[in-house]
Amino acid sequence: MTKKKLATIWLGGCSGCHMSLLDIDERILDVVKLADIVKSPVVDGKELPEVDIALVEGSITSDEHYKEILHIRKQAKTLIALGDCAVMTNVTGMRNYFPLKEVVDAAYVNAVSNDGQGELPNHPCLLRLNDKVVPLQEVVKVDFVIPGCPPDADTIFYVLAEFLNDRLPDLGKTKKLKYG
Amino acid sequence: MNKIPVLIDEKKLEVDPHRTILEVCREHDIEILTMCHLKGIADIGSCRLCLVEVEGINKLMSACTTKVTANMVISTATERIKKYQRITTELFFAERNHVCAVCVSNGSCELQELGYKTGVDNIRYPHLFPQCNVDTSHPWYVMDHNRCIMCTRCVRVCNEVEGAHNWDIKNRGHQVRIISDFDTPWGASTTCTSCGKCLHACPTGAIWPKAIVQGQLVKNPGMITELVEKRKMRL
Numbered sequence: 001m002t003k004k005k006l007a008t009i010w011l012g013g014c015s016g017c018h019m020s021l022l023d024i025d026e027r028i029l030d031v032v033k034l035a036d037i038v039k040s041p042v043v044d045g046k047e048l049p050e051v052d053i054a055l056v057e058g059s060i061t062s063d064e065h066y067k068e069i070l071h072i073r074k075q076a077k078t079l080i081a082l083g084d085c086a087v088m089t090n091v092t093g094m095r096n097y098f099p100l101k102e103v104v105d106a107a108y109v110n111a112v113s114n115d116g117q118g119e120l121p122n123h124p125c126l127l128r129l130n131d132k133v134v135p136l137q138e139v140v141k142v143d144f145v146i147p148g149c150p151p152d153a154d155t156i157f158y159v160l161a162e163f164l165n166d167r168l169p170d171l172g173k174t175k176k177l178k179y180g
Numbered sequence: 181m182n183k184i185p186v187l188i189d190e191k192k193l194e195v196d197p198h199r200t201i202l203e204v205c206r207e208h209d210i211e212i213l214t215m216c217h218l219k220g221i222a223d224i225g226s227c228r229l230c231l232v233e234v235e236g237i238n239k240l241m242s243a244c245t246t247k248v249t250a251n252m253v254i255s256t257a258t259e260r261i262k263k264y265q266r267i268t269t270e271l272f273f274a275e276r277n278h279v280c281a282v283c284v285s286n287g288s289c290e291l292q293e294l295g296y297k298t299g300v301d302n303i304r305y306p307h308l309f310p311q312c313n314v315d316t317s318h319p320w321y322v323m324d325h326n327r328c329i330m331c332t333r334c335v336r337v338c339n340e341v342e343g344a345h346n347w348d349i350k351n352r353g354h355q356v357r358i359i360s361d362f363d364t365p366w367g368a369s370t371t372c373t374s375c376g377k378c379l380h381a382c383p384t385g386a387i388w389p390k391a392i393v394q395g396q397l398v399k400n401p402g403m404i405t406e407l408v409e410k411r412k413m414r415l
Binding site: 081138 | 292310
């Protein structure tokens with residue numbers, strides 16, 4: 001069996017899902033036996049090559065994420081939404097209850113610690129926030145979802161191991177479904 | 181009382197008449213999913229989770245409000261029922277703002293449990309993300325409309341068991357909301373006795389005591405059932 005290519009990508013989330021991924025501990029050795037991790041916040045890969053599996057944490061919150069997820073979809077044979085934010089927006093989506101301007105003003109302009117001096121960051125290098133945060137599946141086709149905030153390390157390993165061994169995981173039957 | 185024969189999931193049963201399909205199923209360990217049902221208070225068939233197929237009737241019937249009749253043939257777990265249960269559960273999640281990660285009820289929530297049972301791993305419908313109020317005006321309790329699924333168990337328990345009728349309902353469709361008195365802050369209520377029954381009746385983290393933090397809430401809806409039974413015994 002040829003070695004598979006695996007990427008893990010961090011979009012609009014808190015990186016907690018990646019922390020949970022690291023919590024698979026020494027089982028990461030079992031993963032790298034079957035796959036090369038070619039891009040991830042925890043390795044030094046810069047570009048996303050064509051991969052067999054892409055684990056994507058976080059929701060789509062900005063123009064940058066939007067472009068990125070379209071690129072990931074193009075490059076990945078199997079796209080897995082990792083965690084509640086990627087699957088159903090979760091905490092990231094809590095700003096959707098309010099108009100975007102109200103939200104950024106609350107953080108940058110009206111925050112008490114700004115002493116009335118706050119202003120909106122406006123550098124051209126910065127990403128532009130979308131009006132509404134959406135889960136991955138509203139932008140691209142998602143092949144598998146792992147809900148949870150964060151998903152348990154055991155669940156992440158189970159899903160990875162199944163896909164790397166060319167099997168289809170089932171969170172319902174294995175009683176691994178969890179939100180929050 | 182004469183018993184009547186019914187067939188549930190191909191099991192022949194002899195049951196008391198005048199009972200609901202739900203009561204009969206629960207007595208015989210046949211699992212029926214419910215949200216708006218709470219033993220001890222009136223059933224209204226609003227959550228649409230306890231739907232069953234009855235032979236000879238095209239539409240699905242709510243088990244909590246349909247009484248058994250002689251020779252009824254009932255199915256409780258067909259693919260059609262499972263499909264609708266999953267859709268209903270997903271719509272609960274999509275309609276309001278259910279963020280399990282920051283909820284007091286995380287880990288002991290009937291809505292979460294329902295999601296696991298119906299196999300909901302993602303929500304196929306766009307979230308509405310409504311702007312909902314959080315009423316913190318009561319000295320001890322909070323009403324968070326973001327987490328309410330409109331089961332109305334609080335309304336019924338307040339009316340039928342406590343007899344206070346603090347809670348009621350306003351509006352229709354997705355704008356429907358639970359209100360205190362005449363849509364005034366809970367803390368200003370002249371009818372609420374602060375008994376806390378609504379809190380225990382609530383299946384999610386919509387009503388909770390202020391002394392509780394994320395994931396710490398444990399509810400005891402069985403206490404309401406017990407209370408109703410004890411009152412009957414005293415009569």
